[in-house]
Amino acid sequence: MRFSSFTYLVRQGLHNMWANRLMTFASMGVLTVCMILIGVAYLLGVNVDAIVEYIGDQNETVVYLQDGLTDDQIAAVDSAIRTTPGVVSVTYVSPQDVLANYSSMLDDYANMYDAFENDNPFSANYRVVVDDISQLDQISAQLKQIDGVDDVYAPLELSDAFSSIQRVVFGVSYGLVAVLAIVSIVVVNNTIRITVFARRKEIAIMKLVGATNGFIRFPFFVEGTTAGLISAILASGIVCGGYYALCDWYTNNPTTFSQMFGGQLVSLFDVWYYIVIGFFVLGFVLCGIGTATSIRKHLNV
Amino acid sequence: MIDFEHVTKIYETQNDENVALEDINLHIDDGEFVFVLGHSGAGKSTFLKLILLEEKCTEGSVIINGQDIGKLKRRKVPYMRRQMGVVFQDFRLIPTMTAYENVAFAMRVTNISTRQIRKRVPYVLGLVGLGDKMDRLPDELSGGEQQRVALARALAHSPKLIIADEPTGNIDPEMSFEMMELLSAINSVGITVVVVTHEHQLVRRFKKRVVTLSHGHIASDTAHPEVAEQFAASGGKLPKELDFSH
Numbered sequence: 001m002r003f004s005s006f007t008y009l010v011r012q013g014l015h016n017m018w019a020n021r022l023m024t025f026a027s028m029g030v031l032t033v034c035m036i037l038i039g040v041a042y043l044l045g046v047n048v049d050a051i052v053e054y055i056g057d058q059n060e061t062v063v064y065l066q067d068g069l070t071d072d073q074i075a076a077v078d079s080a081i082r083t084t085p086g087v088v089s090v091t092y093v094s095p096q097d098v099l100a101n102y103s104s105m106l107d108d109y110a111n112m113y114d115a116f117e118n119d120n121p122f123s124a125n126y127r128v129v130v131d132d133i134s135q136l137d138q139i140s141a142q143l144k145q146i147d148g149v150d151d152v153y154a155p156l157e158l159s160d161a162f163s164s165i166q167r168v169v170f171g172v173s174y175g176l177v178a179v180l181a182i183v184s185i186v187v188v189n190n191t192i193r194i195t196v197f198a199r200r201k202e203i204a205i206m207k208l209v210g211a212t213n214g215f216i217r218f219p220f221f222v223e224g225t226t227a228g229l230i231s232a233i234l235a236s237g238i239v240c241g242g243y244y245a246l247c248d249w250y251t252n253n254p255t256t257f258s259q260m261f262g263g264q265l266v267s268l269f270d271v272w273y274y275i276v277i278g279f280f281v282l283g284f285v286l287c288g289i290g291t292a293t294s295i296r297k298h299l300n301v
Numbered sequence: 302m303i304d305f306e307h308v309t310k311i312y313e314t315q316n317d318e319n320v321a322l323e324d325i326n327l328h329i330d331d332g333e334f335v336f337v338l339g340h341s342g343a344g345k346s347t348f349l350k351l352i353l354l355e356e357k358c359t360e361g362s363v364i365i366n367g368q369d370i371g372k373l374k375r376r377k378v379p380y381m382r383r384q385m386g387v388v389f390q391d392f393r394l395i396p397t398m399t400a401y402e403n404v405a406f407a408m409r410v411t412n413i414s415t416r417q418i419r420k421r422v423p424y425v426l427g428l429v430g431l432g433d434k435m436d437r438l439p440d441e442l443s444g445g446e447q448q449r450v451a452l453a454r455a456l457a458h459s460p461k462l463i464i465a466d467e468p469t470g471n472i473d474p475e476m477s478f479e480m481m482e483l484l485s486a487i488n489s490v491g492i493t494v495v496v497v498t499h500e501h502q503l504v505r506r507f508k509k510r511v512v513t514l515s516h517g518h519i520a521s522d523t524a525h526p527e528v529a530e531q532f533a534a535s536g537g538k539l540p541k542e543l544d545f546s547h
Binding site (some may be wrong): 008202 | 353376379380381382383387393395406407409410411412414415454458
């Protein structure tokens, strides 16, 4: 294709967009809304994922040792825990550490440390982190078998609950993305169909003077993909801006509930490129498909 | 230029078959001027559609410029169409474009450079006598002028074949005579011209070859319009010595 033909066809596409501006505006509106919903679904998924991760990290399995073990016995337990398959991190917490931790947590009761310093009621324990939370059940049973271990507290129910929440949110958000993608294709398809219909005489003339299908299709592609890209820009701006404000608000207005999940959302700076690139690819691909499927029929002159 | 070999075209509807053309044999040479004459329903439109590659024949083969168009690949069809120019009965101009733009548009969409378009469009519009009305919209032109724009558009990419579909259908007799003069002039520089029409009067004025279609058959193929007239008057029987079809 000649360069002059190329620029001509691009100009034609943009001209058509303006000529059908009401229709273009409507379809871009629907596309933008679809993309925003897709973005929201994605961000929801990412955050639930992060929360589940956070919970997984926070709720280590606590292995309580029996009281009055000698240093040798503790060393034996230590190595037994470390050699248990699936264990990735082991931290020893002495009774003093536990006391120090609690007294620092409760500022008003800082004197607790003094009160219990010489009569420590806490047991020594190990904080064990496993690499696969679904194996937690099995690993905690193994840990319980070790000599000198008093009890094992594994956050089994919590991990189960969050895994299933994660699954549901993932399913719902992917399902939503799929549905919205189809909606977008239908919307673009419909818009292009209308503009094709409005220009069917021109198309017939183009065919009869010997224009190739590519030549006839090109302006519609320009029209469709430009609408898609503009929608992508709008949706990126709205979703990123909105999410940035939400993150800000969330961090500045802590609640007990939010503190439970780490106190902050996934940072915009970690996800913005996924959103923007995703929207652009989506806008481009969906509009391309929408355009291709809508003009095929009219090309058979 | 154009060869029809045992061409049959049947339109199939749900529970009916409509035979539009049956066993047509026709040869049109390079540089010929041919009228295709027939009443409505005689198969003129189908004849035209076959040449324009809008339809494929059911049996036989249509050969244009040595190419069997039944065997032509779909993506080659546009290139084949660039070898001919068509003037439609209803002109088919784009109402939102000026005369210049209408001609330029047809050239643009066939991948011709802007420089060539700028040179060629005023030239062909000048040829049809519209050099001073290039920036008029179709609505601001008379019927005859619109038709000449359509002719200029058909001529723009220098085709070897010009097809005129009912060139007298939408304009007054005076204009149609001018149009025919233009087509003759085009023919005189070696371009093949096929005029599809139902008007006997037109055919009689120009002493050119006439192919008469009737009920999907070639009823007569003769160099003398008067003979075609006689034939029509005598109810369909052509004297043997005047029959050129075989």
